[in-house]
Amino acid sequence: MGVSRRSFLKASGLGYLVLGTSSAVAWAGSERPTNDRIRVGVIGCRNKGYNVLREILRTGRAVCVAMCDVDNEVLQRRAAELKKDMGQTPKLYVDFRKMLENRELDAVVVGSPDHWHCLHAVYAMEAGMDVYVEKPLANSIHECNLIAAAAERYGRVVQVGQQQRSGDVWNGLMNYLRSGELGELRRVNCWANFAYGAGAPRVPDTSVPEGVDFGLWLGPAPERSFNASRFHGNWRHFWDYGGGLMTDWEVHLLDMALWAKNITAEPTNVSGFGKNLSGLDRDRETYDTQSALYELDDFLIYWQQNGGVERGPYGKSYGVEYVCDRGTVVADREDWTLYPEGKDGSTEQAYAFKLRSGRSDMELHVNNFLDCIHSRNKPNCSVELGRNVALYAHFGNVLARTDSGSLRWNASQQQFVANAAANRMIVPEYHHGWKLPDV
Numbered sequence: 001m002g003v004s005r006r007s008f009l010k011a012s013g014l015g016y017l018v019l020g021t022s023s024a025v026a027w028a029g030s031e032r033p034t035n036d037r038i039r040v041g042v043i044g045c046r047n048k049g050y051n052v053l054r055e056i057l058r059t060g061r062a063v064c065v066a067m068c069d070v071d072n073e074v075l076q077r078r079a080a081e082l083k084k085d086m087g088q089t090p091k092l093y094v095d096f097r098k099m100l101e102n103r104e105l106d107a108v109v110v111g112s113p114d115h116w117h118c119l120h121a122v123y124a125m126e127a128g129m130d131v132y133v134e135k136p137l138a139n140s141i142h143e144c145n146l147i148a149a150a151a152e153r154y155g156r157v158v159q160v161g162q163q164q165r166s167g168d169v170w171n172g173l174m175n176y177l178r179s180g181e182l183g184e185l186r187r188v189n190c191w192a193n194f195a196y197g198a199g200a201p202r203v204p205d206t207s208v209p210e211g212v213d214f215g216l217w218l219g220p221a222p223e224r225s226f227n228a229s230r231f232h233g234n235w236r237h238f239w240d241y242g243g244g245l246m247t248d249w250e251v252h253l254l255d256m257a258l259w260a261k262n263i264t265a266e267p268t269n270v271s272g273f274g275k276n277l278s279g280l281d282r283d284r285e286t287y288d289t290q291s292a293l294y295e296l297d298d299f300l301i302y303w304q305q306n307g308g309v310e311r312g313p314y315g316k317s318y319g320v321e322y323v324c325d326r327g328t329v330v331a332d333r334e335d336w337t338l339y340p341e342g343k344d345g346s347t348e349q350a351y352a353f354k355l356r357s358g359r360s361d362m363e364l365h366v367n368n369f370l371d372c373i374h375s376r377n378k379p380n381c382s383v384e385l386g387r388n389v390a391l392y393a394h395f396g397n398v399l400a401r402t403d404s405g406s407l408r409w410n411a412s413q414q415q416f417v418a419n420a421a422a423n424r425m426i427v428p429e430y431h432h433g434w435k436l437p438d439v
């Protein structure tokens with residue numbers, strides 16, 4: 001069977017499509033009237049948390065009643081913006097525990113650094129709220145498990161902030177890959193090359209900036225002096241708070257590999273390497289140069305990251321390459337391109353597709369969250385999907401940090417096979433009196 005532009009569109013369902021990709025909304029039998037506005041709060045509002053909140057408010061289907069941040073400058077600035085742009089005046093909090101006592105809240109956006117996701121998400125669910133939690137689901141394997149268990153125990157809706165799961169480009173691509181037009185999908189290569197992945201410039205420690213509750217920023221992480229290169233935004237390069245490009249980007253892109261084959265099983269075999277090999281004047285612990293190879297039954301997934309540079313395969317700093325029998329598809333958040341195989345094995349003309357409905361991945365993803373709060377359906381990026389891909393990413397980091405070369409995982413025991421060093425990284429040690437939640 002030849003691969004043509006027309007068959008390509010037909011198989012992807014895009015010839016006649018389709019504005020929006022959210023799952024069907026089952027209003028009937030929902031818990032609350034659909035014209036009710038959801039009362040939402042946000043924990044951590046400097047960057048992505050505020051971005052998610054704004055998308056939610058833009059739908060006109062929600063109102064912001066609470067905002068929390070441990071940096072008073074951030075909190076006041078975002079509150080002023082919210083009042084000016086959207087006319088909303090939520091109650092403001094420094095301590096999330098106080099915010100969660102606010103019985104007005106229906107739902108909470110968790111936009112804090114990764115080391116806080118577990119406590120913020122679990123306590124919000126325990127307080128009866130639905131949760132939009134940013135990716136990666138949590139900063140360790142065990143914390144991912146706790147959030148998934150809490151969603152089950154408290155019956156809460158959890159949308160994980162992997163917005164590509166709701167996006168047009170990716171939904172159309174999944175339809176196409178599953179149509180069989182290209183034959184078997186046997187390998188997916190994903191990459192993320194970003195300058196910021198080398199960390200921030202080294203700067204000396206300073207006193208804590210005025211208005212910052214640094215104790216509440218560190219939370220369960222170990223005691224450490226204040227340093228701007230480990231603080232706002234930059235925390236992602238330090239193991240106590242984040243996992244580098246691996247957990248920042250792999251969870252988005254590797255998820256697109258798993259989704260193509262609807263893989264929901266935990267990883268079993270991973271091999272790879274991670275080191276800091278360049279830009280050693282920058283401040284970081286996570287790796288600038290890292291690869292992981294995930295071996296599944298009939299499928300290989302390969303991840304590579306290069307912090308400190310922006311160039312990558314096909315001229316893209318990040319992307320996903322799907323290698324199939326009759327062609328290769330290369331995708332990013334903007335478009336995808338098909339490189340069909342020729343009859344003699346040569347590569348024929350490539351077709352590029354920009355397949356947008358005009359609604360952004362974020363707009364679709366937050367609408368899907370609100371739909372599910374009403375319907376109690378599973379959101380497009382359920383806690384189970386978010387947990388699973390976060391495990392793939394954490395395995396890559398555990399592997400590199402223990403210099404193990406390869407790891408095998410026993411899913412029923414939730415342990416790595418014969419690797420004590422790797423097993424010690426499953427459950428994080430909590431500090432400053434914080435305890436792993438009892439779920």
Ligand SMILES: NC(=O)c1ccc[n+]([C@@H]2O[C@H](COP(=O)([O-])OP(=O)(O)OC[C@H]3O[C@@H](n4cnc5c(N)ncnc54)[C@H](O)[C@@H]3O)[C@@H](O)[C@H]2O)c1
Binds near residue numbers: 070074218219
């Ligand atoms: N889905 C995406 O495309 C996407 C993009 C960027 C970031 N993210 C995710 O969003 C999360 C936040 O990242 P960011 O770039 O916004 O980080 P950031 O450092 O810019 O912002 C985090 C905010 O949380 C606040 N904070 C820290 N501890 C807190 C606590 N205990 N209570 C209340 N507030 C607290 C900080 O003061 C800061 O204002 C991360 O998990 C990140 O991976 C997702």
